[in-house]
Amino acid sequence: MGETIQSVERAAAILRLLASGPGRLGVAELARALGLPKGTLHGILRTLVHVGFVEQDGATGKYRLGATLLHLGSSYLDVNELRTRSINWADALAGRSRESAWIGTLHEGQVLVIHHVFRPDDSMQTLQVGTYLPPHASALGKVLLAHDPYGELPALPLRPHTKRTIVEPAALEAELDLVRTRGWAAETEELTEGEVAIAAPIKDSRGIVVGAIGIRGALERLAPDGPLHMEYVSYVRDAARAITRDLAR
Amino acid sequence: MGETIQSVERAAAILRLLASGPGRLGVAELARALGLPKGTLHGILRTLVHVGFVEQDGATGKYRLGATLLHLGSSYLDVNELRTRSINWADALAGRSRESAWIGTLHEGQVLVIHHVFRPDDSMQTLQVGTYLPPHASALGKVLLAHDPYGELPALPLRPHTKRTIVEPAALEAELDLVRTRGWAAETEELTEGEVAIAAPIKDSRGIVVGAIGIRGALERLAPDGPLHMEYVSYVRDAARAITRDLAR
DNA sequence: CAGCAGCGTTCGATATTGCCGAACGATCCA
DNA sequence: TGGATCGTTCGGCAATATCGAACGCTGCTG
Known part of the structure; x- marks a missing residue:
């Protein structure tokens, strides 16, 4: 430089x-x-x-x-190719899962939310586009960290958000291994009590992970009897694969 | 300077x-x-x-x-006092009218959308926060122009968006007079075919108009039999007055 | 396949440009 | 009413950013 x-x-x-x-x-x-x-x-x-x-x-x-900054920021959204190509898929994901859908990218060591679809039939939610999520305590973040070539992990401060937040570096590393092998990430009450999230990676034409898409919702809906209902995982992975296919063209 | x-x-x-x-x-x-x-x-x-x-x-x-610009832009939303103070009222307005609610400010001669609540029970809408609306062809814009002390009107290019857009300076001036005397603005199919909007001014503690709030929806719902249904005007004016009262404290 | 035109980038000399620190009035608080 | 802190102004100095030409490189085109 x-x-x-x-x-x-x-x-x-x-x-x-x-x-x-x-x-x-x-x-x-x-x-x-x-x-x-x-x-x-x-x-x-x-x-x-x-x-x-x-x-x-x-x-x-x-x-x-x-x-003026507000306008520049919204102009960024129009320019961002990942977002423009995945908006429709995020809408479909929110509709199918009946939960809020999210798309994020790794930026300066944090998860930048670049798209957010509200949960159907439930307005009165605040839009989170442009805000940061903690990478170690969000499903989007786990996906992005797991496939981050630069390995920003060691420098991450593992701040606890709930009592279930992963704060041990070794535990997080094991979790990321799991994410890599099975291809998707879950987060259960590690960011907010009573909330669960699922995410999967979006890859560009060269196979590099450029973002993540996922859903977030109440524990009692996504995992009413303990484990996650796998249909939700399917919805998320399908959406991620569809966008990945779209970006390859 | x-x-x-x-x-x-x-x-x-x-x-x-x-x-x-x-x-x-x-x-x-x-x-x-x-x-x-x-x-x-x-x-x-x-x-x-x-x-x-x-x-x-x-x-x-x-x-x-x-x-980074996306994050800066969303930070502006947190800082903007008008927006933070009126979010709840916009939610209530959207709920009561069952239409999308909007808040805007005059910025560089255009209407900057600083808040946008989707129409209840109708997702799949794209968020318009951070985008510009044409002041002469939107209800929000008419309110803001009518009370603009700097009179940016003469410099405005009156571009037509539909066949009903006001393009004659004299006609617009008359319309703004009407807005000033009756205290609210309407816009019927002047920006988009089949869409109608209503807006009212928000004033700060000194009585200066700092923004506008309004709703926008399909012609057949807001004015099914020709003229606007006045209950919608009441909703909008009530919300504007409530925020104005809130800002005075 | 060669030629060319356009691209993004580098570099060093030049003087323009923006930095600094002290001084000024206004405001707020005690 | 005094003092402290605020945002602002200003002029001298030199550090700083600007400029234009030159360099590879890519991708067209004849």
Whole structure:
């Protein structure tokens, strides 16, 4: 990797900082966080405001993310080939399983949700597109980790979300082995109490895993008598295979 | 407005260009579009790739938007106060009217959709958050234009979407007068054949219109016998008033 | 199969560009 | 009312990003 432009990199760091914490941040706070002079930051912020990436609160003078970013983010969804090619299959998967369907990709060591179909006949759910899921505590994440050529696993912080979250590196490694051999992943109450998820890998034309598709729903529906009902696994694997076939063309 | 940083502004221009057209763009295309040397653009692009705002196609070497932007865009939704405060009311509006509910803001002369609740019991709809609606051909847009202090109206291109779209500036001005006096806007088949929309203004604590909320649905449901059924107008106006009251606190 | 035109990328000289730190007024809190 | 902190301004300095030409490479085309 060659040289990069200082001011652009700093602008990106500001945007990431504004995105990480909720609410607004002031020039002084940003200056302390990045270790830069206030004046320098002010100049970058002025430019970011000018292009609409950042907005300034009229009263307090503090800064927050701008509306242009929302539009850029949704434009990314149109450009993302994996998503555009798999939307119809995700709809079908949600319809057949009567559960919410999800598509994710590995991005910066986390699972980025790039598509989300609500569970049929159940609105009042919040859309999760653009949010991150923990890779070690989600079915999508297990699939992606299991086939990740770069092996981001060792650097992962295995934060517990419920008492069933896998926090032992060895245990996770064994789980990923299982995912690799049988071709799909499950997650039972490892992220949220009472919720279960299933996922399978999506491959591109070269056979490399570029994403994962799965469903998520209540324990009592997907595994009412203990073990997962295998029909749901079939739905997910069928959808994954269909998309993989689609991408090969 | 004071001086702005050249490279950051150029980086933003690149992102906007990548977002406007679908698919990928090459260094040479961008250089021609922006009137800059190839070498300069390459440096900025290298930086944008490094921060994840842009991705490069391995085979062709062309550039497209990156996944980080999706996350930044969804972070904007969390930060946006208007949206977080009105989500519950939009859900209620969709439930009561049994139609899809929408919230929008004026941004760069267009209507930016910042929230969208699907019509109950009807999945298989594509989410429109982050997309733009034409202000002169949408109920949300009419509300926002009618109360826009900056008067972006004269600069608007009144592009026709159906044969009923308002394209005469004078006619639009009269329509906006109507919106102002009666406090809500309607749009009947001016954007899409067979679809009708209603919207009302959301005001902040100072009484300034900061957004609009409305519903959109099939003509045969919202106006089966010609004129709009006024119960739908009541639903929308109630929701708008409730959010306005909420923002005042 | 050769030629060419276009692509993305590299590189070093140039001076333009953006960085810095101190100083300013406004605001908030004690 | 005092002090501390905020966002903002400004000018000098040099680090910094820009520029244009040159380099391989790919993929057309004659």
